Amino acid sequence: MEHEEILHRCFRCGFCKLPSDYGSLNCPAYLKYRFESFSPGGRMWLIRAWLNGQVRTDPRLQEIFFSCATCGNCVEHCIFDKFRESILEAFIAAKAEMVHQGTVPPPVRDYLTRLLAHGNPYKMPQKKRGQWAKELGVPSYTTDAEYLFYVGDVGSFDGRGMEMARSVARLLLKLGVSFGILGENEGSDGNDARALGEIELFEHLAKRNIETFRQAGVEKIVTLSPHGYNAIKNDYPRWGGNFTVRHYTQLVDEILTPDGFPGQAGSGSVRKATFHDPCYLGRHNKDYDTPRRVLDRLPGIERVEMPRNQGDSLCCGGGGGNFFTDLVCSGPDTSAAARVTEAAETGAQLLVTACPICTVMLEDAVKSKNLEQRLQVRELSDLVLECMGG
Amino acid sequence: MPFMNALVDIVGADRVSNDPAELFIYSRDSGAQPPGRADYVVLPKTAEEISRILVLANRDKVPVTPVGAGLTLSGIVVPERGGIVLDMKRMDRILEVDEINRYVVIEAGVSQGALREYLKKHHPRFQHSTPEAPPTATVTANALIHGHGHISPRYGINSDMIAGMEVVLPTGEITHIGACALGGKWFSRGPMPDLAGLFVGWYGTTGIVTKISLKLFPKPKFRQVIVFQTDDIDLLPEAIAEIMYLDMAEDFFLIMQEKPDWMNHCFLVVILSGHFEAELALKKEAYQRLLSNFKGDDRISFVANLHPALEKRFLDVPPLAALAADFRKGGGFQYTGAILPIDQVPAAWRRGIEIAHKHGMVCSYVHQVLLGNSIMFGFNYSFNRGDEADIERARLALAESNRTTLELGGMIWKGEKSAQQMVLAKMEPHTARFIRRVQECLDPNRIMNPGKWEVP
Numbered sequence: 001m002e003h004e005e006i007l008h009r010c011f012r013c014g015f016c017k018l019p020s021d022y023g024s025l026n027c028p029a030y031l032k033y034r035f036e037s038f039s040p041g042g043r044m045w046l047i048r049a050w051l052n053g054q055v056r057t058d059p060r061l062q063e064i065f066f067s068c069a070t071c072g073n074c075v076e077h078c079i080f081d082k083f084r085e086s087i088l089e090a091f092i093a094a095k096a097e098m099v100h101q102g103t104v105p106p107p108v109r110d111y112l113t114r115l116l117a118h119g120n121p122y123k124m125p126q127k128k129r130g131q132w133a134k135e136l137g138v139p140s141y142t143t144d145a146e147y148l149f150y151v152g153d154v155g156s157f158d159g160r161g162m163e164m165a166r167s168v169a170r171l172l173l174k175l176g177v178s179f180g181i182l183g184e185n186e187g188s189d190g191n192d193a194r195a196l197g198e199i200e201l202f203e204h205l206a207k208r209n210i211e212t213f214r215q216a217g218v219e220k221i222v223t224l225s226p227h228g229y230n231a232i233k234n235d236y237p238r239w240g241g242n243f244t245v246r247h248y249t250q251l252v253d254e255i256l257t258p259d260g261f262p263g264q265a266g267s268g269s270v271r272k273a274t275f276h277d278p279c280y281l282g283r284h285n286k287d288y289d290t291p292r293r294v295l296d297r298l299p300g301i302e303r304v305e306m307p308r309n310q311g312d313s314l315c316c317g318g319g320g321g322n323f324f325t326d327l328v329c330s331g332p333d334t335s336a337a338a339r340v341t342e343a344a345e346t347g348a349q350l351l352v353t354a355c356p357i358c359t360v361m362l363e364d365a366v367k368s369k370n371l372e373q374r375l376q377v378r379e380l381s382d383l384v385l386e387c388m389g390g
Numbered sequence: 391m392p393f394m395n396a397l398v399d400i401v402g403a404d405r406v407s408n409d410p411a412e413l414f415i416y417s418r419d420s421g422a423q424p425p426g427r428a429d430y431v432v433l434p435k436t437a438e439e440i441s442r443i444l445v446l447a448n449r450d451k452v453p454v455t456p457v458g459a460g461l462t463l464s465g466i467v468v469p470e471r472g473g474i475v476l477d478m479k480r481m482d483r484i485l486e487v488d489e490i491n492r493y494v495v496i497e498a499g500v501s502q503g504a505l506r507e508y509l510k511k512h513h514p515r516f517q518h519s520t521p522e523a524p525p526t527a528t529v530t531a532n533a534l535i536h537g538h539g540h541i542s543p544r545y546g547i548n549s550d551m552i553a554g555m556e557v558v559l560p561t562g563e564i565t566h567i568g569a570c571a572l573g574g575k576w577f578s579r580g581p582m583p584d585l586a587g588l589f590v591g592w593y594g595t596t597g598i599v600t601k602i603s604l605k606l607f608p609k610p611k612f613r614q615v616i617v618f619q620t621d622d623i624d625l626l627p628e629a630i631a632e633i634m635y636l637d638m639a640e641d642f643f644l645i646m647q648e649k650p651d652w653m654n655h656c657f658l659v660v661i662l663s664g665h666f667e668a669e670l671a672l673k674k675e676a677y678q679r680l681l682s683n684f685k686g687d688d689r690i691s692f693v694a695n696l697h698p699a700l701e702k703r704f705l706d707v708p709p710l711a712a713l714a715a716d717f718r719k720g721g722g723f724q725y726t727g728a729i730l731p732i733d734q735v736p737a738a739w740r741r742g743i744e745i746a747h748k749h750g751m752v753c754s755y756v757h758q759v760l761l762g763n764s765i766m767f768g769f770n771y772s773f774n775r776g777d778e779a780d781i782e783r784a785r786l787a788l789a790e791s792n793r794t795t796l797e798l799g800g801m802i803w804k805g806e807k808s809a810q811q812m813v814l815a816k817m818e819p820h821t822a823r824f825i826r827r828v829q830e831c832l833d834p835n836r837i838m839n840p841g842k843w844e845v846p
Contacts, residue, residue: 008776011715011723012420014459014526022503022525022708023511034433034480035407036460037415049414060409079710082719331404 012041019312071315095197130183141180226280278355421463458528470841554603576603720774726791727803
């Protein structure tokens with residue numbers, strides 16, 4: 001197995017499950033299950049034991065391997081610099097071994113099967129990929145456009161995700177960005193298939209997208225989701241997919257000027273907002289400042305920070321395919337529930353994020369924690385649009 | 391009702407497992423000792439749940455082993471004879487901080503990191519004694535193994551700081567020790583018969599501590615590391631005694647590493663603290679005066695340009711001491727924690743180097759002075775977990791260090807099973823039998839962590 005050589009070097013000291021102040025638990029899987037087997041160190045030891053034949057594949061071991069949300073907290077906080085960068089890759093490699101053996105948890109199997117069969121996990125026909133943009137006046141991508149707006153699965157098919165896709169598209173239109181979409185020609189970015197260890201499917205999806213992008217003459221891409229941004233930026237170059245890619249917040253940050261908010265400055269009451277860092281924008285790509293810069297430019301918004309922010313951010317639990325497989329997303333001790341509680345404790349009225357998966361996860365958690373009267377989850381583009389007058 | 395179902399009935403299905411994955415993880419720790427065997431892992435949330443589990447375990451004569459973070463490295467909470475492992479970390483509430491009476495009451499699973507951060511945020515003028523362990527280590531278990539922390543040279547070892555306890559006896563009764571037994575505040579464990587001693591240092595063989603009250607201490611605003619250096623090992627007992635006599639150190643270590651060369655000296659690391667900068671400066675001057683021209687010559691020198699890594703190592707609380715686990719690129723570390731009289735330091739120093747070399751290792755020392763009476767002398771061994779021969783070398787070195795400790799009149803802190811047997815074999819027989827009688831009295835079915843402190 002790839003990265004097998006690091007497994008025995010884990011001391012199981014446990015820094016990997018904490019933020020940098022050590023005051024709370026920051027690993028979504030461990031937070032939910034609380035058995036050491038679900039901590040990153042426990043997983044390291046179990047992968048080694050599994051490869052050595054000391055433990056065998058069973059539903060529990062599958063649950064342990066696939067409940068990793070790939071949030072990267074372990075990589076961020078492991079104290080062993082010589083191998084910490086490979087920890088998450090080792091977890092993905094172990095999942096890949098299970099995928100090869102055909103021994104994955106049923107929800108993972110179902111997700112991957114749907115993705116393979118339908119090109120998306122929602123079992124929706126490909127021709128409906130662009131329907132979110134209907135009546136929005138979003139053009140199809142041509143080489144006349146500067147950017148391809150890459151939307152991805154959640155933005156194309158999830159009800160709330162589609163609202164976000166429309167919001168980002170409206171914002172880009174309002175800001176005068178020259179862009180188009182591929183609609184039914186767009187494919188899944190494959191980021192979460194890779195996180196679930198289906199490397200071959202990911203490669204297939206990536207290569208298909210790269211070919212589509214090339215044929216369409218795409219050079220610059222702006223993404224709705226940090227997940228798609230991560231895959232296109234960091235993995236697609238392996239197969240020659242070299243594009244200039246930005247998450248939409250980065251493009252908005254470049255373009256948005258203070259005079260973009262006519263009549264808004266100083267006109268209303270101030271709302272407190274706290275930003276939740278999406279893992280694939282933050283820890284995986286180290287962009288913590290851009291969305292905060294955008295937030296800070298909005299009139300009537302005062303930014304406050306949660307104790308766990310930036311590299312210490314607590315994942316919503318939806319990464320690593322868990323948004324679809326639900327291994328760490330249910331029950332009383334989810335990280336999303338802990339996160340919205342933390343946000344509410346800051347006194348913020350708005351919990352802002354910039355990822356369709358985070359938005360859905362956190363909105364659900366606000367409801368389950370009965371925080372609707374105190375806290376509203378807002379996707380950043382939607383908030384920017386509101387401040388611009390809709 | 392099958393045993394597993396009975397456990398589920400007590401704690402719910404989500405907090406009990408008998409799956410091989412959990413049994414594998416909870417049947418070993420990060421040290422060099424061979425694995426044990428667990429049959430069930432349970433995550434209790436309350437003393438009442440533990441009480442019911444112990445009644446059940448007594449009914450079926452099933453062993454019970456409580457575990458915190460499992461970081462003793464010596465397997466003392468690795469179950470030897472199967473049964474239930476109680477992972478105490480779900481009991482993670484900080485229940486009370488009393489600033490006036492200077493104590494904190496916590497559940498047994500609260501981690502060092504969680505308590506430290508909580509105090510920093512809500513009671514920044516106070517601190518508890520934080521050990522050299524990773525922040526995941528539990529506060530209660532550390533106190534119960536006679537742990538020591540970063541203020542122990544000043545205030546004593548962590549078990550001395552216990553001000554009260556809630557304990558579930560092996561037969562299931564929930565008891566309280568100290569003033570809390572009278573329904574009052576958890577501020578002191580005396581003056582009454584000191585029942586805390588029945589549970590401190592026993593490795594869970596006499597009961598399960600579910601809550602603990604610990605003394606809190608002032609947290610001065612300013613801290614500084616000052617370091618002295620010597621190559622004259624024979625000078626150390628008197629130097630240590632004088633440094634402690636001056637009575638101004640917050641923490642005090644002796645360190646040495648054979649590699650790199652600049653570390654191949656004895657460094658006396660004194661951590662000072664003060665409420666005011668002038669106080670800190672005065673203490674620094676006092677120690678520089680004390681050790682300049684010590685015994686009429688310059689065999690001890692002040693390290694003026696302290697290596698930043700060294701300064702960070704000792705200013706950070708908790709320190710990243712776990713880094714030693716990768717010295718041999720293998721994730722393994724264990725040490726003999728020799729609690730020695732201070733006058734035995736030179737002999738132990740030389741012997742430790744010999745043992746390390748004999749087993750093909752580079753010697754690396756971190757020793758902490760505990761008040762003025764003893765030192766925790768660490769015979770440290772990193773090993774490669776992926777190399778059985780290397781693990782065996784570490785075990786042999788540990789055994790030799792344990793023997794050396796006892797030969798020098800010391801005691802072995804949180805020793806592995808074989809070390810416990812060495813101690814019991816050397817112990818005056820009436821004392822050893824007394825230990826067994828206490829265990830038999832409290833735990834008639836001998837279900838509690840069997841195999842540990844087992845008097846033949």
